[in-house]
Amino acid sequence: MSNEVAILGVGMHPWGKWGKNFVEYGIVACQQALKDAGVEWKEVQLVSGAETIRNGYPGYVAGATFAQALGWSGARVASSYAACASGATAMNTARAQILAGMCDVALVVGADTTPKGFLAPASGERPDDPDWLRFRLLGATNPTYFAFYARRRMDLFGATDKDFAKVKVKNARHGLTNPNARYKKAFTEEQVLGSAMVADPLRLLEICATSDGAAAVVLTSMDYAKKHTRDPVKIAAISTVTPSYPNTVIEMPNFATDSAASVQLPRAPFRDSIAAAAYEEAGLGPEDLSLAEVYDLSSALELDWYENIGLCKPGEAERLLNDGATTLGGKIPVNPSGGLACFGEAVPAQAIAQVCELTWHIRGQAGERQVEGARVGLSVNQCLFGHGSSVIVTK
Amino acid sequence: MKTQVPAIEGWFTLDAEKPHLLGSQCTSCSSYFFPRESMFCRNPGCEGREFQEVPLSRSGKIWSYTNNCYAPPKPYMAPDPFVPYAIAAVELADEKMVILGQVAAGTDFDALKVGMEMELVLETLFEDEESEHIVWKWKPTAH
Numbered sequence: 138m139s140n141e142v143a144i145l146g147v148g149m150h151p152w153g154k155w156g157k158n159f160v161e162y163g164i165v166a167c168q169q170a171l172k173d174a175g176v177e178w179k180e181v182q183l184v185s186g187a188e189t190i191r192n193g194y195p196g197y198v199a200g201a202t203f204a205q206a207l208g209w210s211g212a213r214v215a216s217s218y219a220a221c222a223s224g225a226t227a228m229n230t231a232r233a234q235i236l237a238g239m240c241d242v243a244l245v246v247g248a249d250t251t252p253k254g255f256l257a258p259a260s261g262e263r264p265d266d267p268d269w270l271r272f273r274l275l276g277a278t279n280p281t282y283f284a285f286y287a288r289r290r291m292d293l294f295g296a297t298d299k300d301f302a303k304v305k306v307k308n309a310r311h312g313l314t315n316p317n318a319r320y321k322k323a324f325t326e327e328q329v330l331g332s333a334m335v336a337d338p339l340r341l342l343e344i345c346a347t348s349d350g351a352a353a354v355v356l357t358s359m360d361y362a363k364k365h366t367r368d369p370v371k372i373a374a375i376s377t378v379t380p381s382y383p384n385t386v387i388e389m390p391n392f393a394t395d396s397a398a399s400v401q402l403p404r405a406p407f408r409d410s411i412a413a414a415a416y417e418e419a420g421l422g423p424e425d426l427s428l429a430e431v432y433d434l435s436s437a438l439e440l441d442w443y444e445n446i447g448l449c450k451p452g453e454a455e456r457l458l459n460d461g462a463t464t465l466g467g468k469i470p471v472n473p474s475g476g477l478a479c480f481g482e483a484v485p486a487q488a489i490a491q492v493c494e495l496t497w498h499i500r501g502q503a504g505e506r507q508v509e510g511a512r513v514g515l516s517v518n519q520c521l522f523g524h525g526s527s528v529i530v531t532k
Numbered sequence: 533m534k535t536q537v538p539a540i541e542g543w544f545t546l547d548a549e550k551p552h553l554l555g556s557q558c559t560s561c562s563s564y565f566f567p568r569e570s571m572f573c574r575n576p577g578c579e580g581r582e583f584q585e586v587p588l589s590r591s592g593k594i595w596s597y598t599n600n601c602y603a604p605p606k607p608y609m610a611p612d613p614f615v616p617y618a619i620a621a622v623e624l625a626d627e628k629m630v631i632l633g634q635v636a637a638g639t640d641f642d643a644l645k646v647g648m649e650m651e652l653v654l655e656t657l658f659e660d661e662e663s664e665h666i667v668w669k670w671k672p673t674a675h
Contacts, residue, residue, distance in 0.1 A: 262607075264540065269607060270540070271632075272604055272605065272606070272607050272608045273539070273540075273607040273608060273609075274539055274540060274657065274667055275619060275632055275633070275634060276600060276604045276608040276610070276617065276619070276634070277604075277619055277632060278600065278602075278604045280598075280600075281598055281600060281619055284596075284598035285595075285596035285597070285598060285621055286596070288596045288597060288598060288646065289595070289596050289646060292596075292645060292646035292647075293646060333601070334599075334601045335600075335601055335602055336598045336599070336600050336601065337598050337599035337601070337641070338598075339598075382574065382575055382576050383563075383575075383629075385628070385629070385630065387595070387596075387621050387630050387632065391632075392566065392567060392631060392632050393566040393567070393629055393630060393631040393632065394629050394630040394631075395563075395565075395574070395629065396563055396564040396565070396627050396628050396629040397628035397629070398562075398563070398564060398626065398627050398628040398629070399561055399562045399563045399564070399575065400561075400563065400575055400577065
């Protein structure tokens with residue numbers, strides 16, 4: 138039995154920084170996705186919301202918040218929070234209910250509106266919260282962790298400042314024609330390398346911003362989709378795996394890794410295992426990909442992702458980049474959307490936005506940033522507290 | 533003369549000469565944890581619920597490092613004016629775990645390298661009216 142569901146509709150509110158209520162952005166994305174699907178709000182049987190934890194109670198119950206905003210309809214509801222993987226978790230909840238035969242039509246939505254500057258932990262004194270403590274005791278911001286990974290690429294693999302800058306230049310070029318991107322501006326390597334150092338070796342223009350934004354998809358059973366369209370784009374896999382013990386790569390917001398002294402290392406490190414689970418479910422491999430959307434929290438991290446999703450061996454990502462393989466027109470374009478470099482992060486919406494992008498390419502609707510002949514796309518992300526996800530979208 | 537208090541209780545010994553981070557070791561499977569674990573062993577193959585407090589190795593090798601150039605938000609107590617500070621991720625050889633710590637004052641950032649040996653020291657994290665709040669840091673091992 139196939140475990141495919143159809144992506145019948147996709148919609149996004151552009152990313153930016155306006156400070157409006159997150160619901161306003163989400164409704165725009167929902168209405169666009171419903172219109173794209175040719176489905177009326179009344180027909181939606183499940184609303185699966187990705188939560189925002191920076192907007193109080195309405196954000197914690199995002200599914201119901203959007204259901205109420207669209208108009209109470211008696212639809213089933215679910216809300217999910219999984220940090221950067223929230224959108225994928227919300228899509229997976231919908232997918233599971235569809236595959237179980239509990240519903241045919243689901244609306245999945247995530248939206249956020251975010252404060253300026255460094256993401257700060259919850260307020261008050263919270264000595265039991267590792268996220269609070271890493272700020273208090275270490276002053277370890279999110280860029281601190283991104284910088285650790287970048288520095289290892291330099292000291293172990295000979296990566297240079299220029300390599301990291303090149304990723305930003307590539308993504309900025311990709312995002313120039315993306316109507317939903319927040320930043321539509323080309324950069325030279327010199328400009329990137331001339332921006333202020335934030336967490337050495339990462340500079341301001343190499344670390345993603347935080348943004349307002351919203352994305353939505355309409356997922357349906359294959360039977361329902363085939364009554365509405367000839368060639369429904371499909372979700373072939375969603376991975377939302379946790380790390381395996383011992384996890385020896387330091388991860389936000391932790392002070393320390395697990396110990397590898399008593400238990401054998403798992404087969405693959407965490408980031409690799411996220412994509413591996415998706416490949417396994419879909420019965421595909423990295424050689425099958427037409428394009429990938431990866432979570433470039435920093436430009437250096439994109440290089441780690443090339444290796445984590447199996448495009449090349451550890452240490453070879455810079456060569457793949459410098460050969461032009463991951464640029465539009467190359468063998469395996471990565472972040473044709475422009476990535477987080479052009480969007481910034483809107484936590485609950487981002488994983489859904491990655492899937493919207495893959496869908497547009499597979500339908501041939503990606504305009505000037507179209508990857509020719511796209512048939513299989515992979516999205517992937519990873520962030521903190523053991524969260525990460527990957528979705529494979531196919532023709 | 534201000535009193536010296538640990539910035540957090542029970543995470544490290546207050547021995548200025550040879551401080552140790554205090555971890556836990558599961559009495560069933562010997563797995564190490566830092567910060568201390570007291571509830572359930574986080575080795576998925578173990579159901580242990582008892583832990584021994586253990587002083588962790590005082591030295592290790594740099595897994596990675598960075599220099600923070602912007603003041604983080606509260607609850608970090610940044611000095612004013614702000615001065616960039618380094619943070620190192622150091623891998624303890626015996627316990628095979630990586631532990632973060634700021635780098636001791638006066639360390640040459642450009643001399644740091646992945647693989648460099650570091651040892652644990654105690655330094656002031658911040659001062660308030662009554663006390664100096666002390667925290668662990670990593671310092672290149674003198675040779």
